[in-house]
């Protein structure tokens with residue numbers, strides 16, 4: 320039986336993110352076999368018939384959002400437990416993550432998927448934090464989401480609990496993980512090499528993992544930052560800045576995605592641009608964590624050098640929301656303020672990072688990131704019959720500066736409707752929410768990681 324066809328007719332605007340960045344007013348889209356078959360003015364597609372037709376008169380349509388750094392698996396049950404004065408909760412974060420059972424991780428992941436997809440995300444990269452991918456596979460399949468997975472490995476001491484192996488075993492585990500997972504769920508799952516960071520891995524391990532990624536035609540991601548102290552440490556240890564060190568051992572290139580990338584100097588930015596390395600930045604995490612964007616944030620310099628940047632939400636205990644619209648908003652605002660210059664990170668650049676450029680950064684640019692004939696049919700429909708979308712002069716400004724994920728009305732992945740007029744149908748939400756709350760209680764009791772629940776009297 321042929322796959323059902325889908326038409327969105329008379330869309331108020333389609334932000335195509337195609338090569339010319341066309342914005343089509345009164346547009347139409349025809350989807351067949353999970354791909355865009357026609358995209359144009361509604362009048363041009365007047366004859367096109369489909370099994371289902373969505374009335375787009377009150378919808379603004381964008382490509383699906385991609386999220387380049389998203390620890391999905393642990394934090395929902397304990398989201399919000401850390402008080403603002405907890406400078407870095409990382410030690411607790413990794414202890415909580417390590418303590419999760421298979422069943423707990425499945426439910427936490429399911430809730431993460433609900434939040435992501437209902438806010439318009441169609442693809443995310445989990446930087447190796449999922450411990451039980453077999454248990455989570457059903458959740459990935461049910462949600463219809465695209466997922467880039469990997470197994471977090473290290474072979475050096477770390478300041479917090481991370482999986483540590485000898486280098487040979489870490490490489491073998493990564494190879495077999497990729498062989499087992501890459502391409503599953505009709506290609507919606509990709510598997511990458513995921514060393515935690517250059518500080519927690521030996522050069523031999525990093526080089527070997529890059530070779531594994533190259534041989535499998537897949538990617539490698541790791542946490543990466545610089546700044547005065549990290550630079551001094553890296554120079555003392557390796558004789559190079561963190562980025563120059565990675566370049567010196569061959570762990571850079573278009574299939575490498577460096578996460579966070581705060582505090583890099585000019586030479587490091589040049590190294591990233593020259594080698595075609597991609598980066599993922601988490602603007603809300605940076606702001607909430609007081610990471611000093613005015614001093615350490617270099618997004619405008621990366622953009623000026625044409626570096627492919629994906630945006631990330633990091634984790635439900637970092638950002639803490641999983642809303643790519645709010646994340647675009649933060650990216651567009653924080654550099655205007657940090658540089659006292661409204662020309663920094665235009666709304667257009669924010670939307671490119673969340674879609675086309677983000678997909679390129681994640682190695683998926685040929686298939687995703689724009690609404691173009693032949694590409695995979697992933698898209699988001701925003702309901703503009705809401706006060707925050709008024710008045711409509713520049714839909715792109717409205718999206719990035721006025722709206723948030725709550726106006727996501729319909730989401731399509733691979734030509735399949737996964738959110739239909741605000742509703743997902745893969746899980747019963749109230750029951751899941753109660754379950755995850757209960758898991759949070761169990762997890763805090765088991766680990767002893769507890770904080771005062773409120774600064775104000777709570778009775």
Ligand SMILES: [Zn+2]
Pocket residue numbers: 388390446542578633
């Ligand atoms: Zn991370």
